[in-house]
Amino acid sequence: MRVVWHITLAQVRAASARAGLGLYPRRSFGHSRLNNAQKAFVKTEDYPVEVIRNFSIIAHIDHGKSTLADRLLELTGTIAKKVSGKNEQVLDKLKVERDRGITVKAQTATMKHEHNGKRHLLNLIDTPGHVDFAWEVSRSLAACQGALLLVDASQGVQAQSISVFHIARDRGLTIIPVLNKIDLPAAQPELIAAQMQSTFGINPDDILPISAKTGKGVDAVLRAVVERIPSPPSTDIKSPLKAFLFDSLYDRYRGVISLISIQQGILRKGDKIQSCHTRKRYEVTEIGIMHPEEVPTNSLHPGQVGYIACNMKESSEAHIGDTLHRVGDAVEPMPGFKSSKAMVFAGVFPVNSNDFPKLEESIKRLTLTDRSVTVQGESSSALGQGSRLGFLGTLHMDVFRQRLEDEYDANIIITAPTVPYKVIYKDNKEAYISNPTEFPDASDPSSKVKEIQEPIVRASIIVPAEYFGEMMDLCFSHRAEELDHRYLDTGSDSSSSRIILKCVLPLSEIVMDFFDQLKSRSSGFASFDYEDAGYQRSDLSKMSFLLNGKPVDALALIVHKSAQENVGRAWVKKLHKVIPRQLFEVPIQAAIGKKVIARETLSAMRADVTAGLYGGHYERKMKHLENQKEGKKRMKRIGTVDLPQEAFFDILRK
Numbered sequence: 001m002r003v004v005w006h007i008t009l010a011q012v013r014a015a016s017a018r019a020g021l022g023l024y025p026r027r028s029f030g031h032s033r034l035n036n037a038q039k040a041f042v043k044t045e046d047y048p049v050e051v052i053r054n055f056s057i058i059a060h061i062d063h064g065k066s067t068l069a070d071r072l073l074e075l076t077g078t079i080a081k082k083v084s085g086k087n088e089q090v091l092d093k094l095k096v097e098r099d100r101g102i103t104v105k106a107q108t109a110t111m112k113h114e115h116n117g118k119r120h121l122l123n124l125i126d127t128p129g130h131v132d133f134a135w136e137v138s139r140s141l142a143a144c145q146g147a148l149l150l151v152d153a154s155q156g157v158q159a160q161s162i163s164v165f166h167i168a169r170d171r172g173l174t175i176i177p178v179l180n181k182i183d184l185p186a187a188q189p190e191l192i193a194a195q196m197q198s199t200f201g202i203n204p205d206d207i208l209p210i211s212a213k214t215g216k217g218v219d220a221v222l223r224a225v226v227e228r229i230p231s232p233p234s235t236d237i238k239s240p241l242k243a244f245l246f247d248s249l250y251d252r253y254r255g256v257i258s259l260i261s262i263q264q265g266i267l268r269k270g271d272k273i274q275s276c277h278t279r280k281r282y283e284v285t286e287i288g289i290m291h292p293e294e295v296p297t298n299s300l301h302p303g304q305v306g307y308i309a310c311n312m313k314e315s316s317e318a319h320i321g322d323t324l325h326r327v328g329d330a331v332e333p334m335p336g337f338k339s340s341k342a343m344v345f346a347g348v349f350p351v352n353s354n355d356f357p358k359l360e361e362s363i364k365r366l367t368l369t370d371r372s373v374t375v376q377g378e379s380s381s382a383l384g385q386g387s388r389l390g391f392l393g394t395l396h397m398d399v400f401r402q403r404l405e406d407e408y409d410a411n412i413i414i415t416a417p418t419v420p421y422k423v424i425y426k427d428n429k430e431a432y433i434s435n436p437t438e439f440p441d442a443s444d445p446s447s448k449v450k451e452i453q454e455p456i457v458r459a460s461i462i463v464p465a466e467y468f469g470e471m472m473d474l475c476f477s478h479r480a481e482e483l484d485h486r487y488l489d490t491g492s493d494s495s496s497s498r499i500i501l502k503c504v505l506p507l508s509e510i511v512m513d514f515f516d517q518l519k520s521r522s523s524g525f526a527s528f529d530y531e532d533a534g535y536q537r538s539d540l541s542k543m544s545f546l547l548n549g550k551p552v553d554a555l556a557l558i559v560h561k562s563a564q565e566n567v568g569r570a571w572v573k574k575l576h577k578v579i580p581r582q583l584f585e586v587p588i589q590a591a592i593g594k595k596v597i598a599r600e601t602l603s604a605m606r607a608d609v610t611a612g613l614y615g616g617h618y619e620r621k622m623k624h625l626e627n628q629k630e631g632k633k634r635m636k637r638i639g640t641v642d643l644p645q646e647a648f649f650d651i652l653r654k
Contacts, residue, residue, distance in 0.1 A: 044289070047121040049303035053229050054261070055176075056125045056140050058168060059150035060158035060527060064180040068150060068212040068221070069109070069126045075215075075222055076111035076122065078292060108247070108259055108305060109292035115226045122225060123305040127164075137164055139320055143246045143261040143305060146174040146229030148221065149200070153179050153187040153209070156498065157195045157488065159460045159529030165200055174229050177202045178221060183211040195488055195498075232303030233263075240329040241265030241273070243300075248318035250368035254286065256312040260324065261305050263334065268299040273310065276323040276333035282310035315368045341532070342374045342390025343455070344397055344511050345434035347415040347554075348404075349386035355411065356385045362408035363387055366400070373400060378435070380554040383413070388435060391417075394511050418558060419507045422453040422535050436556035439542040443593045453535040455507040461518070462488060462500050463526040470521040471501055478509035479560065504533060508558070543568060543597075545575065546589040559592075568598035576600040 057065045073079045111122040125140040141147065147168045151157055168175060177196055182189050193204045208224060210217035247259040260267075267273070269287045274280070286309035288296040300306045312318060323333040350359045367373045374390035391397040394417060404410040420434045425448050433439055442449045459480075463471050468485070475483060480503040488498045510530070518526050539561040544551045555575075559567050568590030575588045579602055586602040 044121075044297045044299055044301050044304055044306075047119070047301070047304070049234050049301070050231050051118060051120045052123070052231055052303040053120060053146065053225055054123045054125075054144045054232060054303070054305060055146040055148065055225055055229050056127055056137075056144045056168075056173075057148045057150055058127055058137060058141075058161075058164040060152070060155075060160040063150050063152040063155070063158070063161075064212045065126055065150055068148070068178075068180065068210075068218065069124060071212055071215050071218040072122075072124060072222060073109060073111060073292065075218060076113045078109065078111045107292070108290045110289040110295075110305065111291075113222065113226070115223070120226055121304065125305075138167060139246050141168055141171050141173060142321070143244060144173060145232055146176065146225070148176050148178050148225070150178050150180050151192060151196060153182045153189050153192050154184045156188075156192045157199050157462070158527035159462050159500075160527065162199060162460065162462075162500075163529045163531065175200075175202075176221070176224050176228055177207045179207050179209045180212050182209045183214060183216065199488060235264035235302050237266055237302060239264040240331050241267055241271075241324070241326040242331050242334065243267055243273075243324040244334055245318060245320065245322045245324060247320065248315060248371065250315050250365075251309070254309045254311075256315050256318050256368075257307050257309055258312070258318050258324075259290075259305070259307050260300070262300045262302050264302055265326070266299055266301055267308070272327040273324050274327045275317070275319070276325065276331070277319045278317055278322075280317060281327055282312055284308050284310050315371060318371075320371065342372075342392065342420070343507060343532075344391045344393055344417045344419060345388060346391070346397055346417045347378050347380070347383070347386050347388050347435075348401075349380065349383040349413050349415075351411045351413060353384035359404075359410055359412065360387065362404055362410050363389070366403055366408065370400065372396070383554055390434070394515070415554065416557070417511045419455050419511060421455075421540065421558065424450045424453065426450045436542060436558050437553045439556070439558055441542060441593050443541065451537050452540050454538040454540060456504055456533045456536050457507050457510070457530040458502065458533045459505045459510070459528065459530040460500060460502050461526055461528050462498055463522050465497050465499050467522040467525065468499050468501070471518075471526065474514075474517055474521055475501070475503050475505070478505060478514060479562070480505050505530070506538065506560070508560075541592045543571075544591050545571060546587075546591060547575075547579070548586050549589075564592060565597055568592075572598045572600045576602060581605050 057068060059065050070079075074081045107126045109124045109126070111124065113120045113122055123143075125144060127137045127140045149161070149165055149168070151161060165175070177200070179189055179192060179196075181187055189209055193207050196202050196207060197204055208217060208220050210221060212218065242263040242265060243260040244263055245258050245260050249257050249259075251257050267284065267287065269284055271284045273282055273284060275282075286296060287298070287300060287306065288294050289300075289304070289306040294307060297306065300308075321334075323331065325331045348359070348363070350356050363375060367375060372392050373396075376388050378386050378388040380386065389397075389400070391400060397414070397417060401412065401414055404412060418434050418436060420432045421439070423431045423433055423440060425431070427448070428450075440449050441447060442452055459475075461471055461475075465487070472483070483501065483503045485499050485501045488500050515528065518528055540558055541561065541564065543557045543559045543564065545555040546552070555571070557567065557571075572588050572590050579586070579588070581602060581604065583605055585604045588600045588602060589596045590598040
């Protein structure tokens, strides 16, 4: 007897979730604290725009954003209260976020809360705190009317806090200042409150002291969100639909899931919608809110934040900042905000060249959930086939590498990071070059290059006054200009106060070891933030490395004139240590154009060719030695030196 089982896709998903198979790694929650009420169908029509609050949590890295989000979710009954002392950081869903204790991806959570007898719908967007992810913060704030400015009571105002505060203020958001970690022994709430007053112009009476870890004072934060943050602008529900797309993620079964904020009109399941940017049309197959996981609804109303699935297959179709409207309606697209711009580029190659197809597919899948990464093909004579990726910063690059290794079991090597340089030709045409192998030789008289420009940033460093000298020295050694400083604590010049140092730095100077030196020279107390400041003319050259007179393309660097000799000597010494010895002498050279600026010589392997010739064979010995010399000269003339992958990996890891 043959039995045929009919199993629906929904049953497969449910079974996989119960078995912990993780078919949805991007959305899997992994917590037993979910409230059963979250699975219930939410009637969004019960929440008019007057009772909606859209807000974000902004702060420097490690100031307690995710922990505060946990407490807010608990107080509103969205998740069950924790039963242990461990902070689970519910909205940090990626493994890399839990391993490092940082937020790298903005997350949305909708909470239902009753205040003064009236039910409210609170939409929280937890944002990253590192400067590399400022784009995530910018697009998150575009869907909010208010923000919680969180400051650590033991660390004080940090560089990223200032940067994000200005972004929020420029967008017209209502700022609620919150002082966290007041229960720590090192906390100085009065001093830090004075810092916030002098830095942000905030009234100390408006600051809410809390401990997100223990929950002390968090109820006052929840009350302030309802009372201080305004509701979204009121619109007629009969107005044409306008939805703001502020984020997207990818689901292997449903395609692109778009996170949207309804600006006007009503969006219902089954509606035919159209993109203002691509003009492509879709049908809404699923609609709902993040509570904090996906909870389906019939519709989304003005002011509400939720998600939609509409059979969008390619993530490139979901343009951040796009306006979605109902097919047939003529609407003006909403003013968006500037898209992400890659600031750091690096080549990614598999350790085993046969693994390239697998690596290429892994990168493609991972970029579906990280739209800020740019990808293009690259090949190298030393490393084989690979990809050249563009990132928002060095931490972003390192997080992407870890996600490739954790989520796709990739075994990779990443080349030294570079930045995009602007090359202006004599006919006034411009080109952006991030790959050193494509960099032109401006010193060649026949070159058509008029000038070369490099990207610069406006940097802010906040550091205790006792480390001010070290920071000045660090900045000058990295070609800093326009240095300025002031005491962060108004009216104080004691050694216990802190200084904010501002300067203009070349971006190439901070993508290598600047952060490490910053932390080591300040004993970990300094914080750093920067913003794009355009391009400026610079004296840059391509440095090539030659083995036996032949260049190795994968080792090419773009170096400023002031650092050419030091960089050249350091790298030829590295190469001298890792290149295996040959049967002939190998010169290792660093060259700018045709000029050699550093050299090391790898001696030949010595072999005693006269070992079998005993006394009385003087002529035979001399003949053998002459033949050996002639043979080595010929080998040096026509011999090639292959740089093994293992040696190349050793160079990049040092």
